[in-house]
């Protein structure tokens with residue numbers, strides 16, 4: 001009756017890798033009433049995300065989980081609605097615009113390092129997973145609302161965290177009654193949604209009255225459709241703000257947590273990173289924090305982040321639902337079927353990566369680019385629905401990494417390997433206790 005549900009639930013990553021190993025480029029299985037086609041070849045991914053993207057919708061599963069929270073935001077909407085919003089929002093996330101947030105990102109990171117001081121002095125550990133989640137949430141709140149959150153930043157942070165946890169919860173317990181059914185748990189989720197709605201609508205209203213703000217919300221409110229001159233409604237703004245919180249915060253936090261984990265386990269890469277940072281920003285004592293303008297001088301920092309997201313892509317699966325019959329790599333995909341694409345599986349596929357398990361930032365060296373198909377590496381997806389926050393996430397991850405590693409080397413408390421926990425995003429299971437030591 002359940003098909004592969006139990007195997008998938010027991011060990012999602014192991015299941016997906018095993019399917020790719022045993023059945024090749026395209027494999028079909030059933031999970032409860034849904035038929036899935038797992039596509040494990042870069043050319044198949046290209047067809048679904050890019051060439052034939054119009055035949056693959058976001059699907060009932062994604063909409064069922066995210067729709068009640070993110071409404072008609074960019075991640076969940078489709079067709080004309082999506083196209084209009086994407087056109088409106090694309091310029092807001094342009095690389096040039098994103099660079100303006102660099103100082104804020106570094107500032108929030110320095111504030112976190114100050115909070116670490118007592119642990120550094122006492123030689124005690126901190127949980128890197130929790131620290132990165134708090135830091136990226138602070139940055140998301142600041143970039144969206146700057147200082148206009150008033151007295152409520154903690155209330156917003158708590159509500160956003162509850163909603164993100166809910167996405168993971170529904171992933172783990174897919175048959176739990178939908179949010180509209182008033183179970184005690186669902187009531188708590190709806191409470192968080194109401195809190196966030198109230199805060200977001202209040203901030204929008206203040207802005208409509210008083211104007212001002214040079215943050216993402218101001219840019220979204222100023223955006224006009226090129227053809228019709230229309231701006232976003234309050235409801236649309238609310239959906240997008242919540243979407244940006246949910247899509248942007250935990251993904252970036254996990255990318256960073258895994259980066260520090262891999263650097264600690266690969267000391268040679270750690271030393272090379274420290275040397276690059278010392279060369280560009282000065283050595284400890286006379287060093288300065290990094291700015292966006294320094295990033296071109298920090299190629300190894302970028303290679304480290306890219307290689308981390310190969311081994312631990314925060315968005316470890318993407319799914320679609322076929323709207324009409326199609327053929328992928330010679331296999332028939334019937335209308336209504338679900339398609340499973342896993343960057344985690346393809347990023348570790350021995351056909352496209354030599355010694356795939358090895359952490360080796362050199363793979364992304366601009367001097368020795370490895371020859372591989374476009375969709376052998378796609379941590380941000382691809383085609384028209386590629387992550388709109390890609391540049392922002394990369395700038396943020398590189399600035400945070402350079403700021404932290406410029407001051408501290410992080411040592412793992414335990415020697416053993418940390419397992420990934422595959423929920424809404426790929427997290428280090430059980431957290432990541434680490435000890436900061438002066439670099």
Ligand code: HEM
Nearest residue numbers: 074075247248251252255314315380381385387388389393
């Ligand atoms: C390391 C960090 C991040 C990763 C790995 C990531 C990954 C992804 C992926 C794989 C998709 C495509 C999903 C699909 O095809 O179904 C996506 C879409 C999206 N991401 Fe990100 N993301 C990250 C950070 C961000 C940030 C910082 C923001 C915003 C501030 C953001 C906002 C979005 C939005 C709005 C979409 C939907 C785009 C659309 O459908 O038009 N993401 N992301």
